[in-house]
Amino acid sequence: MKAIQEFTKGIIKENPVFVMALGLCPVLAVSTSVQNAIGMGAAATFVLVCSNIFISLLKNFIPSKVRIPCYILVIASFVTIVDMAMEAYVPPLHKSLGIFIPLIVVNCIILGRAEAFASKNGVFKSMLDGLGMGVGFMLAIIVIASIREFLGVGTILDIRILPASYKPMIAAILPPGAFITIGLLMGLLSILQNKKKSKA
Amino acid sequence: MDFSTLFIIIIGSIFVNNFVIHRFLGLCPYIGVSKKMDSAFGMGMAVIFVMTMASTITWLIYTFFLNKATSIFGIDLTFLRTIAFILSIAVLVQFVEMVIKKAAPELYKALGIYLPLITTNCAVLGVSLLNINENYNFIESIVNGAAAGVGFTLVLVLMAGIRERLEYSKVPKSMKGMPISFIVAGCMALAFLGFSGMKF
């Protein structure tokens, strides 16, 4: 029961993007298409889960003085693995995500979870936590990417949704669209939360 | 030395492809440290400094240790790029912190609190990676690092100015704080589109 909570909390209640506002750079940068969003989400989830597992395993071995460099090392290793794997097996995706794959290293979510959760909890829990956070992160990018791709191209996952006569709102897939979309989504979320609070 | 190239790099990194609002790098401090103009300025100065230093050091590391063609080892270690960069940036920040603390306590008072935040500022790692991706030479890398820092500071201070003013306005409750900051960022990004396609 409790283990499931470790997983689900990351998806809604402690959603790393919308609630905790972490790891925003890749969220905004790669959410121009749902495909990119899934790729980025998957990569980040992989790194999150692996680094959480390893750090949880090594937590007694790592002296607290050098824990941050150690975490960074572990994370950077996994990021490099993902980077190479993607380049080898899905080159187009690797190309469109660009430098944001190596930049997963400095994604605050991952270091944050390592420091706040994995270094204090068991392996299984840490894995679930990492998975939950990763999925939450992925869902958040997908939501934003869906909106942006829908408005900015008229498609979702390259499947045309709006008729071809739709004149796409290109601004949605440009940087301003990213900022405004996430701003409005966060506002919407806080409206919902306020409603929930006033009900409770 | 080709000055026009440098000039283009400077204008490009400050205005045309501003790190924050076009490349989505360094968003966390952009949103987090932009409540007050003074702290925004302090953060900006620290970032300019670290970015310039990081560009220098990572370029040297890449050229002399990692890249096969120019390396002193003569082997291809580019796969260690991410790890090497992030570690050297972390060490650099630590080192800078120590030096400033000893040599210029006044400066430390002003910048000290921002320095640790910079390690996880993806703009620093981002500029290092971009320098490599763009095949910049040594001078170009340094200039690009400094210009990117200046661009970052510019938008950070502008953002802080607007947010200080927003303190006095009647932003709807649900939009207060982060959501409205993103909307402002969106407005800035729209305005900065005016620089796009700039050619000299």
Next chain:
Amino acid sequence: MKDFIRPTLVLLIICVISGAILAFIYQQTAPLIAENKLKAEEAARRLVLPDAEFFKPVSDSSEVLYYEGYSADSTLVGYIFSCVQYGYSSDVKTIVGLTPELMISAITVVSQAETPGLGANCTKDDFTAQFTGKNPDNIYVDKDGGDIQSLTGATITTRAVTNAIRDAFQKLQDRL
């Protein structure tokens, strides 16, 4: 002293281990990555010169200038060169195929980061198709009086592609 040794040691161990793992994975993936790159280039070449079976690079002392494309029976079916020019917001890289008569057989834009929905449309077939059969020595965008129809709202990108091809061709012309 002990306080100092243990952390350093741990850090070192982790460094070595991760370095080793990465080196291993790198060895596994590096050939794949190289192959991917070759494949991609090859695919682009095939796209602009469909008749060719294999390609032969023709190089200067230091760099590859162009490729010659041969059919299965080793007859020359055309040339391929790549060219690049800065467009609206990025370098636009194009690969061009030429018939032996030095007319364009096809082009493809392999890398660009132009404005989505505008300049980025230069990768679309509607746009690239119009180059086929033209004389690369004399292509101009319609706004410059030529017959290359410019992308709506993206004259600069169109011009970058067109002029890049013309310039590169004019430089190569004597060697072909």
Next chain:
Amino acid sequence: MNLVNVSSSPHLHEQVNVRRVMWTVVIALLPALIAAYLFFGWRSILITILGVVAAVGTEALVQFLTKRPITISDGSAVVTGMLLAFNLPPLTPWWIPVVGSIFAITIGKQIFGGLGYNPVNPALLGRAFLMASWPIQMTTGWATKLANAGVATVSGLKQTLITGGNAQLQNLITSATPLNLAQQIRGDIVAGTAGDSARTIFHQLSSLDYIKELFWGNIGGCIGEVSAAALILGAAILVYKHYIEWRIPIGYIGTVAFLSWMVGGIDGLFSGPILFHIFSGGLILGAFFMATDMVTSPVTKNGRLIFGIGCGLLTVVIRTWGGYPEGVSYSILIMNIATPLIDKLTPQKTFGYRKKSNK
């Protein structure tokens, strides 16, 4: 003794309020609208009305939904709608002003709490959004009254240029946006890819006869920027009423004049056609009606001057080296963003302020 009013001093007040200011701006914009009707026909009026209706409707709707007092009668939404429409080509699709106004009012204004709190000019933000989203619709659809005088497009003109024909240049140039044309020609000349006929055209553009046409409005362009004369007439009303102050427009136009003279020419430095740069494009509209927007321009006196100069500088930079032919709206937007900073960096010295004496 009935209850009397005991408010604080002053007990006299100038006959001025937000509503009066805004509606005066609307009136001041009317001459330009009439000019647009004369030169571009009824469609320019339709586009303007669509923009205004959408802006006012959106404002009312948003205020109704957020349970705030509905303030559409203060005229500020009308001004936004008008200014937005004034920045559009007259033949743009009907939904462009509607979408632009909706964006301008919601994201540009109401989300910050309504009039007085918006950091950037909503109309310009709306335009920037439209420009980013539908650049094709925003940069085509120019109308011109003299279309029958010859080939009425820039491309046609350029064609003539390349083939070297110089006939009837005067009529040809009365097409599309002259600024756009001048920039293209200038770019080619500076790059050395244009012939003598290009130089001729450039000189034609900067000739006094042509500038007269520019001044009265016999040119292609956005709805609101067509006639400099009509705009100046409207601006005169605002200046007379003291609703706008000299520092921003003068600083702006002065800077553009100087810098375009310096770098805007084809014969090296200090050869630019000043009057051409002032009267073409949206400079007059921007300098008098958009840069002077009270809410988004600095409050301090020096700040206003800096704001104007900054707008001018950016306008010339974008016009000369930028990807867009016209830099007015972007430069004002960017300076809007810098406004709080300018205000902060230009504190006013209190009357009698002295540096701390050494006592």
Next chain:
Amino acid sequence: MCAKTFKGGIHPHDYKHFSNHKAIEIFPTPEKLYIPLVQHIGRPAVPIVKVGDEVKKGQKIAEAGGFVSIPMHSPVSGKVTKIGPYPHPTGTIQHAIEIENDGKYDWISELQDDENYYSLSSDKMKERIQEAGICGMGGAGFPTHVKLSPPENRPIDTVILNGVECEPYLTSDHRLMLEHPEEIIEGLRIIMKVLGAKRGYIGIELNKKDVIIIFKQMLRDHKNINVVSCQLRYPQGAEKQLIFAATKRKVPAGGLPMDVGVVVQNVGTAFAIYEALRYHKPLIERITTISGAIVNEPKNLKVPIGTPLSQLLEFCGGTSEDIAKIISGGPMMGFALPDLEAPATKTTSGFVFMGEKEVVDTTEATCLRCGRCVDACPMNLLPSFIADKVKNGQYEEAMKLGILDCIECGSCGYVCPSHIQLVQWIKIGKIEANKLKRQDK
């Protein structure tokens, strides 16, 4: 001749036509007078009479409560009937001495005529001024003898008489200057002698051309005294602005006129000084304007100090419609009063009555940041920013923006299109800022 002025300010309609052609009328002393113990800046005066005491006209009924204070004299002979709280023309409640008129108008001692007053020593002069209970009659009411005793290290070389009267409606100074120019010039000469000043100026706004002409003529023989004709601009009559117009000297921010060697006195004060020196006459009456569009007969009155407003209004024929606003002083800086009970004091230059139509709407709209207040501020402050800071309780920030330099002239509030009560906010902020300042010390 070029009219002088300052930077900033506004041009309100002056509304002086109601009363500027009306000669000063003497208001008959009423049945009861209420003499507030605070009519000036500084410590309240201390009563030296008891309820039931008989007093003569000109008798001292209250002593100065300190150096920065003035004594009060009875404007009438009669009986002290009450000493207690009473409405005050600042809109507050202050202690006042109530005197019932016995109708005899007996002076405590007959007025003397001391023709040699000018040969008195400057200390003697100052003493006589102090005894006469004179304070600045322009509005603030700073005790005059204090102003005439600058510290050693602040030599005064210039005296400026303030006859600008830039507040709309008010014409009391105008009429006084028109009807008693000689006395005013004498008063100025006395002040100059007391201070040892070499130059004298009389600042008059251009809407009083008749006065300017008279003074120019009369001052032909006085080489060291000049008339400064000032442009019509509010607040031309504010000390610092007048000093700038006359001498081009800028009083340092936070400083006093004496820092630039200048003392400014109201023309009414000069007149009172002359009367005190020549006739030993205490300050027991003054000229006051009763005006407003709804007042049936606007007048300039010579009023005994302590006369209740209701009687003054009655004397002016009442109002033609319901009173919506009563203002003590001018409409730009005066206080709105809740009723007609307050008496005229030494600083009351006039009362203005407004009807429903003239009262401005005071509902605040959002600040448009139009900067009109900045253009209007004669002190070159940023009123809207200061008000914002005060609204948010950031008093230190407000101090950095110079809130304490505000002269509360009301120009900003006058021009604000959003009808923001800038002066009110600044007044609130000043109280808090002063508290902070004291804490720092």
